[in-house]
Amino acid sequence: LVERDASHAPLVQVLFTFQTAQRRSAVQAVELDWDMPIAKFDLTLDVGANGAEWAASLEYNTDLFAPATIARMSAHFLRLLGGLLDAPEQPVSVPTLLSAAERQQVVVGWNSTTVPxxxxxxxxxxxxxxxxxxxxxxxxxxxxxxxxxxxxxxxxxxxxxxxxxxxxxxxxxxxxxxxxxxxxxxxxxxxxxxxxxxxxxxxxxxxxxxxxxxxxxxxxxxxxxxxxxxxxxxxxxxxxxxxxxxxxxxxxxxxxxxxxxxxxxxxxxxxxxxxxxxxxxxxxHQSAVAFLAWVHTVYTPADLSGVLASTSVCFDISIFEMFAPLSIGGTIIMAENALALPTLPARDLVTLVDTVPSAISELELIGGIPPTAQVLNIAGEQLARTLVDRLYRLPTVRQIYNLYGPTEDTTFSTLAAVPRDTAAAPTIGRPIANTQLYILDARRQPVPVGVPGEIYLGGMGLTMGYLGRPDMTAERYVPNPFAADPAARMYRTGDLGRFFPDGEVEYLGRMDQQVKVRGFRIELGEIETVLSQVPGVEDTVVAVRADADNNKQIVAYVVADAAVSTDALRDALRARVPGYMVPAAFVRLDALPRTPNGKVNRRGLPDPTWGDAAGYVAPRTPTEAQLAALWADVLHLEQVGVTDNFFDLGGHSLLATRLLARLRATLAPDFTLRALFAAPTVAQLALAIGEGAAGAVPAPALPRVARTAPLVLSSGQERLWFFDQLVPGNILYNVPFALRLAFTVDDAVLAATLHAMMLRHESWRTTFHATEVGPRQRIAPTQPEPLRFVDLRAVPPAERDQAIQLEAQREAQTSFDLAHGPLVRVAALHLEAATVLIVTQHHIITDGASLELLLDELLLTYSALAAGTTPSLPAVERDYVDYAAWQRDWLGSAASQEHLTLWRGQLADYPDILDLPTDYIRPVVQSYAGATLPFALDAAVVARIQDTSRAAGVTPY
CATH class of the missing domain: 3.40.50.12780 (ANL, N-terminal domain)
Structure with a gap:
């Protein structure tokens, strides 16, 4: 079973559709760019095979991706396609996605760092x-x-x-x-x-x-x-x-x-x-001297006139603290550790502090950073934006540098001058002088901008290797294929990163910190970043521990003010990360265990006590008591506490609709499914109600069901209905289609045509309702014809296409009311000697095959009525409502269970969410805000696709 999470579409997040256009005689389909600002999935690639050149588009969620990223993605898709057509036998991972210019930029351009x-x-x-x-x-x-x-x-x-x-x-x-x-x-x-x-x-x-x-x-x-x-x-x-x-x-x-x-x-x-x-x-020596040559290009003699030397000499930051000032005329100011700075006699001579985030954070909290310290070097751990903002609030701090680098590359490898007044998380910047930084895939090939990969380092800072460990040296110090010197090496760091479009590098954590919990791939550093930005949180680290049942669980270890509650930490995470990334346990510590070098000692973190944080809390108000009883009844539990999460207790979409019907009948007539997702505990729900929240085996024969009985929905319809309850008034599942007719239609004949079509097809007279036993559909005997006429003949020819676009957008972006209907609309746009018909339906009553059939029948019916004859159409023996009842029966059969068992086995090891590299943090609740980037597969590429598919005996799809 897949755990329900409102942050993404269930089952699939990326869709590929390949459609072949069907042409009608005397009818021409109008290509309209409706620019619908929605995205059903994270990413949808659509290819329309029509003619010598194929139209394609990438529909994307704008909460996740920036337009520039999608533009690069489309170019990479075309490049990958071309590479596969060049050599169809090769693995998909072999062709490069990068153009020659992009490769030059990431390999050479951003690595041109040579200084004497x-x-x-x-x-x-x-x-x-x-x-x-x-x-x-x-x-x-x-x-x-x-x-x-x-x-x-x-x-x-x-x-x-x-x-x-x-x-x-x-x-x-x-x-x-x-x-x-x-x-x-x-x-x-x-x-x-x-x-x-x-x-x-x-x-x-x-x-x-x-x-x-x-x-x-x-x-x-x-x-x-x-x-x-x-x-x-x-x-x-x-x-x-x-x-x-x-x-x-x-x-x-x-x-x-x-x-x-x-x-x-x-x-x-x-x-x-x-x-x-x-x-x-x-x-x-040469690696350290090259490092010091870089130091002199960034730091002035004034910056280094008083460098605090507080780091253990067993830690490579000590090289900067000793030799950076001594090689430029500055002064080493020795201290036992960074936290001794406030009591140091020479504290007011310190101009530069070089330490880890946790130490500088503590110094800021106790007012221990002297006014003379204008430059702060932060290294060793991931730097949080909230700490940067706190430090820049000190009036004397002029510059904060975020530095990154393993000991294997001589102290520091990259530097970022962290800007003020921005909400963006600090990057690790760019490679320092005489250093090359590559971000590579598993085949050690450069990845495109924005795509995560492993960070490799080369250049003069590269160290000699591991003393007496030739095997480990060979494993981590590998040949550098990008260097002019054939003997050059590069160090594989085990760190994940990605390039931003400007060449800055984002650090994404350790590869061995990328964990999989309940099928989700999770970067623990992302959770740490969000927690570190909660006011009152001084320090935090996130780890994975096994619970009493030996299941992997995320645990957050937090050093925070007493006023920061565990609920506040959970709420902060729920506002920024998907539910599956919210830790199962929070452990409060006075301080994180650390190594002598100041880094977090993960082995010293205590095991959590499972169950304490989620203990039973009895209802405290009549509303909470009533809600707890409802939950217990719907979930078949003996007891429900006010802090228990509905979905953690086994709730799912069907049970949620059942609970919603009970809520509407007893406590909250206007309550919505979306509100239930936003308030999944009894306590939160009681508060929301108080605030007025709204929110291939033989199959059985297909019988015709009685229209007088409650009519069930198919599984597909139920999903669409459920989503409409979750996001009322959405336009995500509007299905618009436009036809340009080579004649001017007669308004009366078109109205009669639509009337006949509505009588013929029950789906156009169907509405959908919440009941005690779940959603049900009702078929009305009649429905008013949803027909609108628009006369565009007076519009100047130069403006006519724009006028058609506006009308098309109006139709496509007007929502349907599933409970009241009708769920179809027709707009007739009159032009000179032509008419554009825009037919818009809700997806709950139509699909691609139905759309083709209905449009064909509409045209045939119009032609017959215009000629004064009766349309010659086959009788409708079954309607979709019959299929829905049949499908429900079949889903409860043994054959269905065999299919289900088979596919559960097939998909057992697949992740529940496709972890695409996104530009922005995934919202807790999917907004479906979207945009579309059109592009084309030119005639030459299309011809090669067709030739290759014919040679291989497969379809172009």
Missing amino acids: VPDATMPELVEQQAARTPTATALIAIEATLTYAELNGQANQLAYHLHGLGVGPGQIVGVCLNRTPDLVIAILAILKTGAAYLPLDPTYPTDRLEFSLADAQSKLLLTSSDLRHVLAESPLQRLELDGLHEHLRGLPAENLGLAHDPTVLAYIIYTSGSTGRPKGVAIA
């Missing part, structure tokens, strides 16, 4: 700056303030000592120090010897530190005496720097002058591995 990069190592950049500004302040810490000359000199003294111990290229030295000046000095000293440093945070678990040292095969550890308890059992040689200070002062303070090689290893950052084994990312 110095031929230098990381310490050489600092040495050059120390030579330029020796007396400028390089570092401020609680323990000391150092100038560039002092910092460089002390690093040189330690480097001489290490060099004397045999430390040099090819070696990896561990650094486990508190956040004091010795930490920066040690890192610089190791790099000056030509060795690489391995950062070790003393707050990390001992097992993690021991693994990193062993995996990197490090033989030497730089530490301090107050950290002897850390790695106390390690066999490594330990150097306690605080005990060496007197000795080091006697060593030379000049640069060592050793030969430099930017291609060698500079440092290793260990990141979490999916197998539980951390992996060491090896970064060369």
Whole structure:
């Protein structure tokens, strides 16, 4: 069974129709562009095969798609069609959708990021700056303030000592120090010897530190005496720097002058591995120097004059915090962590804060961002618009940057200067200098603008790989087919993204965070984004957990003000995402568990207690009590609480109509089905009522049913009736058709023709009504002829087509009343020596085959009456009402159940909703707002389609 959701059409969301036109002698069908602003489905591709060139159109839901997206989609469809016609045997996934110009844009144009990069190592950049500004302040810490000359000199003294111990290229030295000046000095000293440093945070678990040292095969550890308890059992040689200070002062303070090689290893950052084994990312000097070359193209010396260095050196953001200011003459302002900023003595010297969203959010809440901090770098997690707006409300914040990048691409890969005064969610921007970003499909081919794909990164920032893990390196660092260098590689990030038309990239979350719950493909990051925008919500993460029955359920973990209720969170989500994306449980936390790097520790999230949030709540008012009793009766339940959801309890469209009839008979005569969908709990419904809400086996023979009995609807009619109850007054299922007759009709004869047709066809005299047992249809003995004459002969010829269009639109966009009828209208537009007939019916009484038959009979009847003869038409032995009764009987038969079982099995693994890449968030309730883009399949393409289909022995469809 498919769970009912009002956000999309059930069963299918994308439709393809292929229609062949039938020409009538003496009658010409008028092609009218009615521009009906509706869309029954998310997307409908219609192709009309008529003549040498075929007309096509894309009808689309404007709540989901932008016009530019649909225009690209139509071009991609034609390109795909052409590719398949070129080689019909190939898989559909092989032909490219991109034109040469589009491919050039996404592969080359948006990746033209080259800037010059110095031929230098990381310490050489600092040495050059120390030579330029020796007396400028390089570092401020609680323990000391150092100038560039002092910092460089002390690093040189330690480097001489290490060099004397045999430390040099090819070696990896561990650094486990508190956040004091010795930490920066040690890192610089190791790099000056030509060795690489391995950062070790003393707050990390001992097992993690021991693994990193062993995996990197490090033989030497730089530490301090107050950290002897850390790695106390390690066999490594330990150097306690605080005990060496007197000795080091006697060593030379000049640069060592050793030969430099930017291609060698500079440092290793260990990141979490999916197998539980951390992996060491090896970064060369040239990658870090290329990164710093980009820094100088974006940030001014004033921006970097006081950079808060608060991130663990085990996290790659630390490279920016240390080397960005030291390579341009700025100052490192050291802090234990970002949240220590408000109490930092040098807080008013901080000009740039570089941290994760959760930390900057907390600083803003406590008023801890100093007025001197004009630039905010936000990285490491998805950035919410609400946080951006809060930060920009600080009068001194000049610029917020949203940065994205994995450690495997040297700290940052993209940058977005986040704009003010917009509701749009922040993008991750464009690739930084000397970086290439590709968004590719499963075959590693570029995807079109707007289409999600995996983010791949290439360029000078690409790191060397995983230390000692050639198999994993080969898996994640793959050949780059788009680079001029045949040896070039690119890193597959596992992140989903898509290009916007301007080249900006939208981050869509991790590929391994795209989950499937109850058949729906869900991006957990989308739920997190909506929750993060709820006022009072400070932090949130969404995960999937198994409930007591081992079914997958969405769980939201939320840090929020006490005033933010769980109901408020649910309501906020229901207003922005489909019902299947609303979490089954909400867990309130004082703070989200985090790793030492500041990222959310998903493994540390507690399991929810199932059932608490949805416990039974007894009715509190007479209305709630009456409603709860109605629900229990309709749903065959012993008890219904006021917070229980009708559809969660097993309610569906048929039971909803049954409940609606009971509601109208007892509590709310004017209540609508739409209101029930909008208020699916007893409490919400009671409130809505109080506010006056409205809202191939042999088949049995087809018998003729008695017209005196209650007449059932077919399943198709019932769906249409149900939708009309849900959206009263809609025009979605109007079926208009126009004919241009090559003569002027006689008004009296046409009226007599219509009268005869209404007597002949019961469907034109049928209306539809809600009853206690469900919807039923009634056939009236007569109905007034819904005929309208419009004289357009006085309209100037130049304006006549427009006048016809306006009349056609008027007919097509006027709704029907299913309960009162008639459900057919005819408009006769008189022209000079011609008449345009516009026949409009509701889909509940007609379909494509019926329309052809009725129009043929209408013309035959008119011709006979105009000639004074009786129309020669076959007798009507059965009408649609007979088919509806027959179908209902058959649907209850064993044969029908066999069909149902077969198709349930066939469709068991198919998703309930086709997850198209949309421009906008899907509304909670489908609005059916739409537009249509016409295009054509030219004669050459049509001829190739016909030739290919004939050769394959199949139809063009």
